[in-house]
Amino acid sequence: MTLPAEELTSLLNTLEQEATREDAVAMARSSLESTLDGLNLSPEESGALAGEVAQLRGLFRKLEANTIEIAAFGMVSRGKSSVLNALMGRDVFQVGATHGTTVSRVEEEWHRGPDDRPGLDGAKLILVDTPGIDEVGGEGRETLAIDAARRADIILFIVSGDLQRRELEALSALRDVQKPIILVFNQIDRYPDVDRDAIHAKIIDERVAHLIRPDDVVMTSARPDPYQVKIIRDDGTAEIAWERPAPVIEPLKARILDVLEREGKALVALNTLLIAGDLHSEIVARKVRIRDEAANQMIWNFSVATGAAVGLNPIPIADVAGGLVLDVGMIVALGRVYGLPLTKRTAASLVRDMMLALGAMGAVGIATRLLASGMRSSLAGVTILSGGLAAPLTALGYAAFSLAQAGTAATTSYVLGHGAKTYLRQGCQWGPRGIKTVIQEILAQATADSVVDRLKVDLKKKLKS
């Protein structure tokens, strides 16, 4: 993990000392740059991790463009989309009385008016609408909303009355994300003034006293219900029409601008680092999974190939030697999978160490290989002597022995491969358990998983073809 700990601490110190905000941004930028550079992905990995890497690059661009994301969050029909529309001054987000109107994350740029304050240095504001945390269609949408909240620089949590348990839980969860939350009490036009004030007081004093400062609880009516008006035309005739009162959104606008002015760039920088940190660990974890899968496949193929080579090789001594050459080749190839190039010499000494660690088992393995090769050769000799016409018994004996021997060779390669994989994964170290324990655990696991039997199945196919 190249990112957080130290850089985060120094960034936080910077913020505390109220040093220039540019510093925070510059720090976040260089940190992101080194994260991107340090990923070190193979072409296959870049393909598999394209989404995550694109997100990281997106963060970088966001930082460069001085973009601030404001996301609306909350239960369905509280007025999330309406609040964003009112902020925007036009209807861009779909408003609906029924469940499930907003099904995905929607972004719109907010161009602030001429009355806007200095200090925001031309920041670009992006409003992000999300599905309700409780919307039908379930978890997928909830995840979408949570993702949006995690990415956002400022969260608007929209309610339309006293908070329900579900809302309080979501709010507490969001509080842990450590970013500014403005609690928006929307739809105030629906309440008589006295009730509205009582609810407001209750929210501030009881519900969120430990979560949100009173200043960060604001009241809006983003989309007041329309009322009937009677329009008298010039000719004296009358017409009944519906008219919607102007929204009350100024308190929220003012609050957002306050937060931005106070914490603007530093906020974005800190937030960017936090998300980048998450993304980075995600990428690293997936990278390890991708590499492990490639390594497992490679070890399997090499083991079968080694077994087959030993099984088919007519000269006894070359069996063992051939097996070892293949094992060394396998380990060099594994080094490449893990981005840790090994020389043949290093790989060979790894093979030797692991064979020693296999101890008695390894010795027996080698002896078996030698012995088996010798016997098989004489069986082969018989076959040849008998004029190339394999007597059924001899042929059977040869095949069975050959398979047993090939199986031993394959299993040994399998254990060596996984041993080397463990060693490489740990950054070329055997770790506290030591080589012997590692190797013997792999052997025990291979036995438990009946790897030998499965290798033999593949070997049979290979030896037949």
Ligand SMILES: Nc1nc2c(ncn2[C@@H]2O[C@H](COP(=O)(O)OP(=O)(O)O)[C@@H](O)[C@H]2O)c(=O)[nH]1
């Ligand atoms: N009376 C009133 N209705 C509102 C207000 N804001 C939203 N609504 C209505 O509440 C319903 C849900 O609004 P919407 O913005 O789609 O909520 P969302 O699901 O949270 O995005 C719609 O019928 C809106 O017209 C408000 O401030 N006052």
Ligand SMILES: [Mg+2]
């Ligand atoms: Mg909506």
